[in-house]
Amino acid sequence: MVRCIREFAAAQNKSTLVAAMTEKTILIVRICITTRRPGTFTLWSDPGGVDEAYVTPALYAGEDSVLDLTLGRGFGLPVTRGKSLGISSVLGGTPEAHGLILWYELVD
DSSP, X not given: OEXXXXXXXXXXXXXXXXXXXXXXXXXXXXXXXXXXSOEEEEEEESTTSTTOEESSOOEEEOTTEEEEEEOTTTTOEXXXXXXXXXXXXEXXXXXXXXXXXXXXXXXX
């Protein structure tokens, strides 16, 4: 299992989190988002690309909160095979730092 740890100072617009791996599928098994401001967070397959698609709907996290989704392998969220994984965030109020820890596997 691999972790992606990121911290952002401002809202993101389809920023790449995990680069594409040829012939591999990124399978998200856990998502943990922390935020000081309320906002929505969306994960994307092939962000900004021709095959761009939602991996998650907009996930809401309230002010000073943690959003933790433990999915496991059986209910993991797959990214389109051979495509990268990205994030978009929309924050309320004055933008402040928000962070993400993503656990994923690369599967054939």
